[in-house]
Amino acid sequence: MKKQLKQNDARNRRIVLNSRPVGAPRDDDFRLEEAEIPQPAKGQLLLRTLYLSLDPYMRGRMSDAPSYAAPVGIGEPMPGGTVARVEASQHGDYNAGDLVLAYSGWQDYALSDGQGLVKLDPAMPQPSLALGVLGMPGFTAYMGLLDIGRPQAGETVVVAAASGAVGSVVGQIARLKGCRVVGIAGGSEKCRYVVDELGFDACLDHHSATLPQALADACPQGIDVYFENVGGAVFDAVLPLLNVRARIPVCGLIAHYNDQSLPPGPNRLGLLTRTLLVKRIKMQGFIIFDDYGDRYGEFFAAMFGWLTAGKVKFREDIVDGLENAPQAFIGLLEGRNFGKLLVRVAPA
């Protein structure tokens, strides 16, 4: 991606999929395009992106392998959740200046017919939260942990990517429910944050060659809930420690998103199935808005209360400029971000 134009009031920049990645996405897989700023017709409104959320699921959309959502077409804008301001409206329900949560993708401006928009309080001091702890990642953590994981006081909950947008919330809710919470994160700085700031009981560095033993030591009573958002070596370390009747919500597998083929053997599939059987474990995948869309209000009320009371903390990792989204996204898949990754596309 070569062009490095800055956001402006005259032209619409958008970042489109230039080619399907082979393995890890590269800068060349994205392309920055420029076009006229579109004008809203009757019933439409024009959105100006303030914040763009970058999330691991986007890697799946770049591939044309079968998945839960259709792939992005070559030449189409990358999709993504945004916080946007209404610039101009020909829609009865919206006025210029309104703040909305949208799904308008990696671009400066977008037209909308209002479908799928959620109005935000224009006085909201930190509207980016609607993309993080109060949005999709927080909602994913809340429903996956509470509805599938069903943690009970005194149980042990393990969560990987523990300093990330989802994992950080999973662990804090589990602590609020009276669980022992062990995080896994990349590096000592993130681990310190997870324990000192977020209040987890322990946090282990997934780079460590001794992770399996360290995890066993940190979970002397075994593992009752493993919130799966990573896969790979972390899951291998978790598997032998799972307790009878453990629950495994599966919301992501970031360790596998760049896989080009099945990894070498031995084949551990039967070992997993046998573990599910002999320990009567429930393992369940979910896609947050598809499976729990009708419970967003319940989540928002609970999370807003916890935030206001200072019971849930969060951290944002903000990158300035839409033109920097590809590099930021590539870094996300490598674990280079620290907290919820956002692109500030225009000043709020």
Add this chain to the structure above:
Amino acid sequence: MKKQLKQNDARNRRIVLNSRPVGAPRDDDFRLEEAEIPQPAKGQLLLRTLYLSLDPYMRGRMSDAPSYAAPVGIGEPMPGGTVARVEASQHGDYNAGDLVLAYSGWQDYALSDGQGLVKLDPAMPQPSLALGVLGMPGFTAYMGLLDIGRPQAGETVVVAAASGAVGSVVGQIARLKGCRVVGIAGGSEKCRYVVDELGFDACLDHHSATLPQALADACPQGIDVYFENVGGAVFDAVLPLLNVRARIPVCGLIAHYNDQSLPPGPNRLGLLTRTLLVKRIKMQGFIIFDDYGDRYGEFFAAMFGWLTAGKVKFREDIVDGLENAPQAFIGLLEGRNFGKLLVRVAPA
């Protein structure tokens, strides 16, 4: 196992674990012993075994690998569900002649203090049913399918070992619930029985090299419930056909019970987890009496009604003589039985 004594009124024969099997159990892994018939003390009763149930889970008890139940010790009698008659009683709740469901194992006689016994109607025309369609296998089928599988009318249900004690009941209940039911069984004779007698919509031979394609053809709408009691190549064929929100109750993995090490690669564990995620699938292991013991009455009432109305059919494969239990059990793990495998230990 050399001694081939017949059952008699003077001595108690029992089959004990002689050695832990390496791979498939062999005749030498069992030993027939003979001892005095024990006499009941106060509060005890003496049971005489009429029928012994042989079930795949017993393979797990022969190993000392960690599992959901403690292993049988070397020299200890093999465990197993039985239908027995009370020969003598020093227990207030039981009289000589009572018929009971017990867990007295591979032996002619056993003492009991009454714990865990279930009285059967002495006029029951076919008491062996208490070990099959009205017992643990039928209960396993019922709860696994209905509580974890939750089949809806019009959905497609696939079950392996379809002519067996569990699979045959799973498929028939799924038909009663209005599902399309596809069985998988070993050989054309079993497949014919499954379709012609049990009323499944289709049945495929798992020996076929073209099983994956045949299964895809038999499930044009995909698979909504896969009742897992086999594992191995059948599961590999099922995996790509699973629908969004499919459910997989796991009650057994007979294809793996004799495994001595993990099979060669590629490692398909991540593929399974990814499938659970992108299709939001629930996969859950269960152990029937541990997880659903309090719902046996509900099951019994429903199944008794279906049997009486002729809506559920069953088939028993009865072997005569306790001394033949080891060979019959070895055959069970190879799929040589046809229907619920029982040993007739003494005339009813």
